[in-house]
Amino acid sequence: MSISKDEEANVVKALNEMEDERINELLSNVGRVDTPPFLFTRIEARVALQNEESPSRSWVLATGMTLALLFTMNTYFLLNSSKENLNGPIEKLAGSLELNASNQLYHD
Amino acid sequence: MAINPTFREVYDRHVRMVFNLCLNYLQNRQDAEEATQDVFVKVHQGMGEFRGEAAMRTWIYRIAINSCLDRLKAAKRAKRSVWRMLGFSGDEAERIAGSDFDHPGVELEQREATQRIFEHINGLPAQQKTALLLRSMEGLSQNEVAKVMGISAKAVESLLSRARHRLRKDLEHIEG
Numbered sequence: 001m002s003i004s005k006d007e008e009a010n011v012v013k014a015l016n017e018m019e020d021e022r023i024n025e026l027l028s029n030v031g032r033v034d035t036p037p038f039l040f041t042r043i044e045a046r047v048a049l050q051n052e053e054s055p056s057r058s059w060v061l062a063t064g065m066t067l068a069l070l071f072t073m074n075t076y077f078l079l080n081s082s083k084e085n086l087n088g089p090i091e092k093l094a095g096s097l098e099l100n101a102s103n104q105l106y107h108d
Numbered sequence: 109m110a111i112n113p114t115f116r117e118v119y120d121r122h123v124r125m126v127f128n129l130c131l132n133y134l135q136n137r138q139d140a141e142e143a144t145q146d147v148f149v150k151v152h153q154g155m156g157e158f159r160g161e162a163a164m165r166t167w168i169y170r171i172a173i174n175s176c177l178d179r180l181k182a183a184k185r186a187k188r189s190v191w192r193m194l195g196f197s198g199d200e201a202e203r204i205a206g207s208d209f210d211h212p213g214v215e216l217e218q219r220e221a222t223q224r225i226f227e228h229i230n231g232l233p234a235q236q237k238t239a240l241l242l243r244s245m246e247g248l249s250q251n252e253v254a255k256v257m258g259i260s261a262k263a264v265e266s267l268l269s270r271a272r273h274r275l276r277k278d279l280e281h282i283e284g
Binding site: 016019020023024026027028029030031032033034035036039040042043046047050 | 123127141145149215218221276
């Protein structure tokens, strides 16, 4: 007696479903477990440790602002001092005598 | 900086789910506990971004899966290198590397059968394993699994079908 392809497919499908059910049943027998005691305390300790290791946001912000302020002040003084150098009385006198007022040893 | 009280609420609501997912993923109590710690440290770092409960649950599931995958990779690498140093071949080292079964949710009389199923589940590609565990053990719907994994529901269906097909084949091979 031969069976049709449809019947064969149905048998295979049913066998597969049975096998899937068996696997699902075994997996569903795995119970839910309560969390271990003191887990939160351990997490708290790890979070605290991490916070100690990494600098706080306010410290990073304060350091960044201080550096920015220093840089701005430096640039401001440098620009102003170079302007003063060009327009000061000594520089004017040196210019009129075609001399160089720079105290650099090697200049153009 | 002190622990924020909202974090305690989030922890209380999700810790059981995270610990059990990690247990099912790693099948080792100690590893699951450490992975759960990793998850909640990360949750504490990024908690400000989430408002809705559903989004937070999905996000925590994702962190838990990634933590488990990272832990599995690191443990396998470490154990494999130790066994290789002791003179075992690659396949033997691979087999020994994954043999620390300690799942407190498995009853003693079903331990052997369940352990065998888990061994085969561990042999599945990571995405198939994740889809199968979320669907069969965590009881998430196909759409929820899709959200957690960041793929379409159709893709989840395909992953599940391939995972089940492979498990059936593996088990037939063992039993037949």
